[in-house]
Amino acid sequence: MNRLIWIDGQLLPRLEARVSVFDHGLLYGDGVFEGIRQYNGRILRLDAHLKRLFDSAKAIRLDIPLTAADLGRAIEETIKANHLTDCYIRVVITRGVGPLGISPSGCLKPTIIIIADTISLYPAEMYESGMAIITAATPRISTAALSPKIKSLNYLNNIMAKWEAIDAGVPEAVMLNQQGFVCECTADNIFITRGGKLITPPEESGILMGVTRGIVLELAEKEGLTAMQQNLTRYDLYTADECFLTGTGAEIIPVTSIDKRKIGSGAAGDITRRLIAAFHEFVRRN
Numbered sequence: 678m679n680r681l682i683w684i685d686g687q688l689l690p691r692l693e694a695r696v697s698v699f700d701h702g703l704l705y706g707d708g709v710f711e712g713i714r715q716y717n718g719r720i721l722r723l724d725a726h727l728k729r730l731f732d733s734a735k736a737i738r739l740d741i742p743l744t745a746a747d748l749g750r751a752i753e754e755t756i757k758a759n760h761l762t763d764c765y766i767r768v769v770i771t772r773g774v775g776p777l778g779i780s781p782s783g784c785l786k787p788t789i790i791i792i793a794d795t796i797s798l799y800p801a802e803m804y805e806s807g808m809a810i811i812t813a814a815t816p817r818i819s820t821a822a823l824s825p826k827i828k829s830l831n832y833l834n835n836i837m838a839k840w841e842a843i844d845a846g847v848p849e850a851v852m853l854n855q856q857g858f859v860c861e862c863t864a865d866n867i868f869i870t871r872g873g874k875l876i877t878p879p880e881e882s883g884i885l886m887g888v889t890r891g892i893v894l895e896l897a898e899k900e901g902l903t904a905m906q907q908n909l910t911r912y913d914l915y916t917a918d919e920c921f922l923t924g925t926g927a928e929i930i931p932v933t934s935i936d937k938r939k940i941g942s943g944a945a946g947d948i949t950r951r952l953i954a955a956f957h958e959f960v961r962r963n
């Protein structure tokens with residue numbers, strides 16, 4: 678598909694949409710991004726994604742030379758130019774072109790890229806039968822070093838954990854923080870249920886505050902479920918009744934084994950199924 682890519686204000690065919698080898702996004706992973714979805718012609722929680730993007734940029738002292746409203750319009754324009762109704766949108770903002778050396782001070786203009794394309798999900802049967810995951814030996818980066826709330830172009834911490842998942846023959850790995858508490862997976866947040874209650878690690882555990890996580894917490898309340906944000910250990914994962922992951926790409930996906938231990942009955946649980954149904958209903962009418 679010859680998609681049009683929005684780059685620094687221009688819509689260009691994909692092979693012409695290029696960045697410089699001197700862009701600090703490439704040289705140092707200096708930049709931020711967002712992954713957003715459009716369902717049925719409407720973008721899901723665009724405001725929340727733009728807020729997180731601008732907060733991420735502010736946290737790394739990158740001034741985005743557009744307002745959130747301008748960027749929202751550029752995203753809509755990119756989707757329209759590609760005639761998409763159900764798509765994945767990747768917004769990337771880098772520090773821009775500058776001299777060699779890590780100093781960002783010589784980078785005068787951020788590079789802004791918007792890609793809208795179709796997305797490949799996990800295999801459909803995994804949403805029924807659930808996914809096997811592992812706990813990674815690689816800990817999540819410390820909040821003192823670099824806040825995991827920043828959705829930065831530096832995903833090496835997560836990629837190292839993803840290698841562990843690949844080596845173990847599973848699609849995802851859950852990462853613990855330096856205290857040994859559960860954080861999140863390499864590109865998804867994690868939830869468990871126990872005794873009918875929903876539990877997910879809190880902000881302070883050092884996670885990306887997922888937009889899908891937020892929606893699930895809202896849906897749980899509407900469904901009359903008790904939802905708690907509490908520290909979890911590996912013991913809590915292994916002895917959970919149910920477990921599932923949330924993310925823009927994954928949506929809500931059941932987890933039925935962790936480190937080869939069966940979770941609950943070994944099939945997608947009732948609460949997980951209820952939340953998946955509520956999520957589909959929500960994105961259809963959002």
Ligand code: PXG
Binds near residue numbers: 835866885889924
């Ligand atoms: N934690 C991490 C570390 C993530 O990268 C999430 C949680 C879930 O957040 P959202 O806001 O999506 O519910 C993410 C999201 C990709 C891709 O291209 C990655 C994400 C989202 C969409 C696509 O690999 N990460």
